[in-house]
Amino acid sequence: MIDIIHVSKTYPKQQVKAVDDVSLHIDSGEFFGLLGPNGAGKTTLIRILVTLLLPTSGEVQINNQVLTRKRADLKKKLSIITQENSLRYDMTLDQVMEWQARLYHIPLAVMRERREELLDFCGLTEHRKKTVRKLSGGMKRKLMLCRALLTDPEILILDEPTIGLDPASRRQMWDLLRRLNEKGLTVLMTTHYIEEAQSLCQRVALINKGKVVRLDTPAELISQLGPVAVDEFDGSQTRSSFFPTKEEALAYAESITNKFNMRSTTLEDVFLDIVGSGLEVV
Numbered sequence: 657m658i659d660i661i662h663v664s665k666t667y668p669k670q671q672v673k674a675v676d677d678v679s680l681h682i683d684s685g686e687f688f689g690l691l692g693p694n695g696a697g698k699t700t701l702i703r704i705l706v707t708l709l710l711p712t713s714g715e716v717q718i719n720n721q722v723l724t725r726k727r728a729d730l731k732k733k734l735s736i737i738t739q740e741n742s743l744r745y746d747m748t749l750d751q752v753m754e755w756q757a758r759l760y761h762i763p764l765a766v767m768r769e770r771r772e773e774l775l776d777f778c779g780l781t782e783h784r785k786k787t788v789r790k791l792s793g794g795m796k797r798k799l800m801l802c803r804a805l806l807t808d809p810e811i812l813i814l815d816e817p818t819i820g821l822d823p824a825s826r827r828q829m830w831d832l833l834r835r836l837n838e839k840g841l842t843v844l845m846t847t848h849y850i851e852e853a854q855s856l857c858q859r860v861a862l863i864n865k866g867k868v869v870r871l872d873t874p875a876e877l878i879s880q881l882g883p884v885a886v887d888e889f890d891g892s893q894t895r896s897s898f899f900p901t902k903e904e905a906l907a908y909a910e911s912i913t914n915k916f917n918m919r920s921t922t923l924e925d926v927f928l929d930i931v932g933s934g935l936e937v938v
């Protein structure tokens with residue numbers, strides 16, 4: 657499990673407070689989402705989680721032990737997939753995995769066995785002799801997933817795992833992540849695709865200006881806003897209103913003259929409501 661305890665980060669030169677007193681507890685086996693607009697502090701927070709950045713104050717604990725750069729035993733439990741494609745284009749898939757094994761001192765025999773399993777799991781076995789430059793965007797993402805799993809982490813951290821992927825590749829990645837989570841892997845991810853968070857995450861934290869402004873299950877966040885939405889177009893823009901029941905939504909819809917559409921509220925509505933409302937902190 658991960659405990660983020662009163663973590664703040666100020667970038668000294670710019671004096672930007674990117675993360676502002678964030679505390680979060682993420683259980684073992686949880687699928688957890690960090691959502692927030694551009695510049696909210698999500699990437700900074702996950703870089704702190706994997707000790708790529710040091711917090712200005714506060715600490716991170718893994719299984720109740722303080723994480724520092726020197727704690728190789730704790731760092732081994734975490735694996736990160738960053739937003740950037742960090743693969744070498746001249747390497748084959750097999751070579752990418754071998755390279756990773758050497759970096760992490762994984763014995764060759766162990767690497768071979770895991771590589772077979774992981775390439776098969778991600779549906780990449782038939783492409784193993786190709787160089788990275790010949791892979792599609794979706795395949796590259798899957799290879800980054802295989803590489804991140806080679807060290808057999810307890811916690812997988814993903815920064816925008818499906819950015820730039822087409823809908824089919826995105827759903828394939830969702831299935832892989834779901835299956836990994838079902839096997840017990842703790843998953844923490846950031847995403848701008850709110851329907852992705854709604855579909856995958858057991859809990860989400862909404863972050864803005866470095867602070868956690870909401871933390872709950874997607875279903876609870878939707879229920880708090882009102883599970884039935886009425887969109888009305890007033891001739892220049894669409895406005896959404898939210899209601900606890902269909903009856904109340906219908907009563908409202910009948911009282912207006914604008915064209916309307918009634919639908920289920922989504923996590924995206926919650927996100928837009930919070931981000932657009934000046935954000936009161938919980």
Ligand SMILES: Nc1ncnc2c1ncn2[C@@H]1O[C@H](COP(=O)(O)OP(=O)(O)OP(=O)(O)O)[C@@H](O)[C@H]1O
Pocket residue numbers: 667670672673674692693694695696697698699700701
């Ligand atoms: N290396 C850096 N030096 C100075 N300021 C930075 C640095 N990295 C990020 N920031 C600033 O910190 C704040 C948080 O940025 P961060 O990248 O963590 O946000 P984010 O939520 O991940 O954004 P996005 O969704 O766009 O990836 C922003 O104001 C950003 O400009």
